[in-house]
Amino acid sequence: MVKLLSVKELQAKIALAESEKAAAAMRQHEAAEAEKKALLDRLTKPSGLSDDEIAERASIVINRAVENGLMSVQVFRFPHHLCTDDGRAINQAEAGWEKTLTGIPKEIYEFWKRRLQPEGYHIRYEVIDYPGGMPGDIGITLSWH
Secondary structure (H helix, E strand, C coil), X not given: CXXXXXXHHXXXXXXXHHXXXXXXXXXXXXXXXXXXXXXXXXXXXXXXXXXXXXXHHHHHHHHHHXXXXXXXXEEEEEEHHHCCCCCHHHXXXXXXXXXXXXXXXXXXXXXXXXXXXHHCCEEEEEECCCHHHXXXXXXXXXXXX
């Protein structure tokens, strides 16, 4: 004879399954947060690349864009949290916005100032998305027009 579980036993089994699902979701969320923190930590530190290495990478990106008939290309995208003011000065196009940059975004700006600006290249930092109506990621666009 097949024994049916009591309602109490079913409820306990459901509660256990829901608890396991919640624990798995929590582990997944914690892993995603750790990954995001690791990315931010990596972006806040210098890349360790020499000017020649950066120039070589930039040349590849620029040449690919030119071959596709483009006059500009987005070269980097980063979270607004990498700015000391969360991207406010960039969003408001305030004078001195570049002083709010940190890590790799700052390194890119300094490389442009040293090597690319003298060659006629332009650079633009702008907020490129607004999740929930608030500034989100910032894009760096290099142009040659």
